[in-house]
Amino acid sequence: MKRNFLLILLIVLCQSTFALPPDRNTDAYPLHRCEKALTDVIIHDIFSPPVASRIYAYANIAAHEALAAATDQRESLYGKLKSLPQVPNPGKEVLPSLAAVCAFMLTGEKLVFSEPLLHDSLQNILAYYKSMKISDEEFNSSMAYGETVASVILNWAGTDKYKETRKIRRYNYLKEEGKWIPTPPGYMAAVEPYWNQIRTMVLDSCNQFMPEKPLPFSKDTASAFYKQAYEVYVAGKNLTKHQYDIASFWDCNPFFLNVEGHLNYATKKISPGGHWISIAGLVARNTGADLMKTSKAYTYTSIALFDAFISCWDEKFRSNVIRPETYINAYIDESWRPLLQTPPFPEYTSGHSVASTVASIVLTGLFGKDVSFDDDTEVEFGLPVRHFTSFEEACKEAAISRLYGGIHYRVAIENGRKEGLLLGEYVAGRLLR
Template sequence: MRGRFTLHLLLILLFANYGDSIAAVAGPSPRLLHRAEKNLTRVIVYDIFSPPAASRIYLYANVAAYETLAMQDKSYRTMQGQIPGFPDMKGLKSEKKVNYELAAVYAFFKTGGKLVFSEHLLIDSIRVILNDFREKDTLVYNNSLRLGQAVADSILTWSAKDNYAKTRTKRRYTYSKQKGKWTPTPPGFIDAVEPYWSQIRPVSLDSAGQFKPVPPPGYSTDTASVFMKEVREVYHVTQKLSKEEVLIASFWDCNPFYLNTQGHLNFATKKLSPGGHWISIAGQAAESKGKNWQETAAIYVLTSMALFDGFISCWDEKYRSQFIRPETVINAYIDEKWRPMLQTPPFPEYTSGHSVISAAAAVVLTYLLGEDFSFNDHTETDYGLPVRTFRSFNDAAAEAGISRLYGGIHYRSSITNGQHQGELVGRHLLSKIKVK
């Protein structure tokens, strides 16, 4: 109820001085858009979407909001003509009186709502806002909602062609029996997550394999091999973690599949996805600089695109190399009782997903907000963790990467090569997609 009351109050502040004598009025700040992002994140966490699937939801919801606001400000470019197959929405713009901010938030909710399982939770959030605004100006209210719905319908039609539905019908993933290949890990031994994600249509990439990284070190149980040296590094690093390293690993855990086991009782702890963490960072950064509606929407949409393409690129490599996780090797050849600090995610090791998408997001945010952008990250306070301060987005991305070594779930080469992979994805995105 507290969240709904906050949304209700925000709407009153946003539209208290709104009249029907002008075609469009900008709100004093995009706080309502930030609130919409947080509400969508809560539903994504509640529904336990995989990291790649969560990035898809963020993408389409943010594109809907951005495209609506771009209709109001001609200095911002539509994605039509920049992304192959993107719908032409010029005909959706109405000459009637419209509040584009309201329309954008409505388009965001209506798009995101159709992509999550618990749509009713989003409907409950937006209903309070819309019912209140209806009493203040019915004409503008109806015009704005019609525009928002039309944009959402167009984006959802476009999203339906990205092969997501086809990947839901694919045959169950078959594990390789070759040595060095990934197999499910304790405690849940969960089946492979999104093994066909490379078939999802990207935004800017020519193909999922466009930035294929170098192969992982050759699997070998020889103690002198490069691979076993990396395995031992994971083992030794996790044996003597400092308090700061434990905090870093926990702060960037972002594992929506975390499974608690107590005797015969198993239950999940719902956590933020890696993409959700970077969406939060994008919002905090935009808000700290007082960015307006259009600027904020541009920050969110480019960040979501970097995350989306980053996951496609990373998952393409994960199920190509199908590389074995440290936990499996260490238990077999070094210490059968060893467990990583973080719970091993249910998909192949190489490359590190957090490293890829963090680097990609950092490239975009650095381009939009600056190289030396110092910020405080409050994302994990909801999960009982303290605020962390970073000198730059690249600083945050580097810490996100090394957290996977501290957590015992990735080898160093997976992190390093994943970061390079993500940087290439981010730079390519900026070369292909322009918001202004």
């Protein structure tokens, strides 16, 4: 049914015109367009950071494997990712980029709620291919092969225990001193408390790179725990404009709850993983990366993010550390509020610190250490462009933003970076070897 819909849509578009975009790398344009379309739907559907990373990973792997099978089997991730099946050869002549785009879109559609929204972007993409004057036979075989690859990847995705974690009884937070409890204004339930049960892709297990233990909880004003909370408190009350801008830029809260009297409504924004996917794309465009390298940038980054969130969430719900907002309100100043809205899951380690570090290592392996870029990811959310001289500089800024934002202690940031360095080197070593 879906394939018939796509073919009918193509016929409707046959008489339309398509203006070639001013991309430096036109053969990768459709993939960039697919990525943006998927990000827009992820934001619209308000997927949490861990779930968003899963959607990005499977959609990009589908595109990558279709492209590899149609061009160079040596580029395949078969044998590098846990239990990834080998996709069949095309059999017929296909246009690699069209097959990859089809695999990406059909995989993504099955992993989001708002499936019809992706069809809007599909129209322009199909028009682009029609403008290339490819034969109907090549178009049809490319679409059919993309559908085959998507089916293989979706079947593999269906065995990662995601569905099983949807059926587990709702998480009950621990009513113990020093443990995480829901925070204002929404007092939302814990996000993905069983995410460590999801199958990793490159890591041997969710706890392969278990971080150092967090500081022991204490209310004593002379304790290390109290001092780390007091640092967050003081920083929040004395933010410079530079620190404020950094915290705001890297907020990446998919669901910011606005409270005005009795009216509650959400402001939707990009997730931490989505921000790094955006960086991968903009650097690929800026450097004129070809289609395969562009696919690698998106795919390797999404795989790294996927395993990073599993590793981080495993520690979060093991240590179950109280958030700064809760601690400061109870033991330092009950009127204090963080700049950023505290997310609904335990504090240790910092997810943005782990994920950003892992993504930066993979991207550095692909593009080099001294790649500068103007990050315009947040422009559509009302924030200005920020310039970075390297991926490492960006990831360090993303990590410290959590202290300025008042949602993480320094120890969670520093140990999150250490966790991310070990994880990133391991993932990059497996993918880039």
